[in-house]
Amino acid sequence: MRIAPGEAAPAEAGPAETAGPLSHARSWRAGIVQSVSAPGVFDLGPGYLEPALLPVDLLGAAYTRALEEYGSAALGYGDDRGALDLRAALADRTTVADGITCEPGNVLVTAGISHALQLIATILAAPGSVVLVEETCYDLGRLILTDCGLRPREVRSDSEGMDPDALRDALAGERVAFVYLNPTFHNPTGRVVPVSRRRELLAVTARHGTPIVEDDAYAELNLGGGPTPPSMAGLADYHGVIRLGTFSKTLAPGLRLGWLLAGTGTIDRLAGHGLFRSGGCLNHTSALAMTALVLAGDYDRHLGWLRERLRERRDALVDTLLAGLGDDFELDRPDGGFFVWLRALRRYREPDLLAAASAAGVEVAAGSRFGGTARPSVRMAYSFNSPTRLATAAQRLTTAWHAVPAHTDRT
Template identity: 30%
Template sequence: MPIYRPFFGRMCVMSNQPRTVRELVEWLVSSIHEGVWLPATRLPPERNLAEQLGLNRSTVATAYLELQARGLVERRQGSGTYVRGDLWGITPDWPRYMERAAFRPLAPLARQIEESRQRAGGWDFSEGDIGSDFWPVSTLQRLLADVELKKVLGYEKQLGLPSLREAVGLEMKRHLDIDLDPESVLITAGAQQALYLLARGLLHPGDTIAIEKPSFYYSQALFQSSGERLLPIPMDGDGIMPDALAHIIRNHRPSMVWLNPTYHNPTASTLSLARRQAVIALCSTWNLPIVEDDAFAHLRVAGTPQAPPPLFRLAEQASVLYVGSLSKIVAPGMRIGWIAGPRAIITCLGEIRRQIDAGTPSLVQALAAGPLTSPAWPSHVEAVSHALRNRRDAFHRALSGFADLRAEWTPPEGGLHFWLNVGGSVPDHVRIKWAVDVGVTYAPGRLYGADDGFVRLNYARLSPGQAAVGLARLKDAINGDLVL
């Protein structure tokens, strides 16, 4: 019979069953010294522990007396047996600390995907970055050789390297027609840190946040970790529905609205100009700030319409905090993002970021400023755009086999992902296992708050030939026809 040991507030099965008083004493002593039972906590009643372990009550009573003789526990009349409160040198109950921590480990589905990446073969459709053949490696090597190290090896300025903030301002004007004061820009270690800073700096436990559903944010536990409540905004093929947002605002009065309106992750949809204007008018009426995540702004597929202006531009900046990224268009290891907004907010967020990590490394910032100020930068963006079109079109053709599954999808106009509805009654966690068994990894829709049966696939990381092979195997896996 297995032994049961307290863990995370419940009794967990252990491998070895104590049969004698001595074995039970050794197990109890080990549990106390490992912090499973902390000082001043009550041990299980003798009868209960005896029943759990399949022992006589007298065996447990004798073991408790031995613990008392060793000075590890004390008996309290009418109350039970307690670990002594003055014990020292006991290992902390780390599981208890992890359970109570604000930030939690990955949810089971996210952990399954992460483990799948380690196990799968050469067909990874789950990541959110461009392929390594897109990276401007030679340009970065040349720029790195030109960096004046003496100027960038010290601590950085609170808001980031001035040259990079100026370069971001230049790029915002060139790409989005937004005039931006460099003092209104905070450099971050990627868009994800920017979102973290906004959540930690502007929100409080109990605040309610209106966000799209599905959304990348559901996969990050960004808000749930600190007690904010999410209000999902329904979406259709054109992004969020303003009427639905109006209903949420009237009935729940959210503290803030967080949106990814351009090349949305994971659906790849783009909010129309009319809907953007409606959202801005609605939030203005209710005096609600908007956080605009525009990390995919540079990733338009060549030949598709230009995306509408960002909310940040349409709202004349005052009520919108804008999050941009260089990581998606240059390389994922180039962890450079930024927040743009009112100067007072940017200064406040800069102070918070300074307390967390003393800033993004200045060397990386100096390297990042190079491409943005290079005459070749527009050509790089254009080259990526055309390469994305080639890969998207090839991927779309390779998906033709999914029509047999009655799957539905729309070729994206930007971003890095196809969003498929493959339907069926098989849970996502089962399909992931099937896919990994044939060497394929993908991101299931449930990770982003969607129902089972939705699939996010990165079309830009693999070559067309690799993608075609991987998609054929994925189709068989999703259909349950494993090809091992």
């Protein structure tokens, strides 16, 4: 069922069939939010939370608490590096998670990871510089680097992440500004780089004095597959690694709020930029609302709740796909994050898989969007639909993909 703009949802509709919590359905429309699925479509494309998982009431209370606690200071220009209370809270969380000492001076509050990447690409790298990225990587991260005048180069990667030998060769070949990695619950593959591979990659970059930019957008979304490996920044004691975090995947992308962790020299350099000098920290009022949320313990409670919801969604999608797809397709149950990465035998063609999905009323993301892929691939997000809808979408996909003709001349 579809709720037309401006129309109230009938009470019996049920959240699974609407665009989100009934009280907010009227506003989830083009011109207000970035993307709206076509009516009737099961959209497994978006890499963000579905409306029903966005904590409207929790955030309303957090803003109220921040205004009560900080008063007019919540409405002034914020400290250039971000409010000290939030930086201290984030530093404490990092100290606990990584077992190293992280201070507020190691934290810069940003308008999310996209903003942090743009800062790094423009302030820490000269235009035209080469940046190394994984063979299959977050496409919009790569777009930011390209738009800032950098030249991303793919480095061969396997099921454990970037190949250290290929990285060594790439670094020996030319001058590189930095290496961009997303080692934990990778977008799009869901992969987690094991500790041993993290250490190998760190050893290679340290030998060349090349920094790593560690995109940790999904690090807090471990869905119960064992402990999350220590961050690469933590393993290196924050020497030669800049680590990026965000509230977009755990709370709400509309906040446009995240953080950057690095050595104090790097933080000083970034925070000295005119963008911060003129205007202070971006999204200062939201930063104080998040401070209230984190300090009250509400953020951790929310994370527990969200992980449970995401686990149900992941399992609904993966269980139905595994039950229906035969040996021509391969997928792993991701231990965290938002994505299932499906690989087909080479005799299938990616456009045929996408077309069959579309014809069945299901949208998925083309694997080739994310760079080089060894086989025809598809990314499916389980973050943007209810478990019931994901199971229905997966059933439709298995039926549709079984009917796709294999190109025997292409095996």
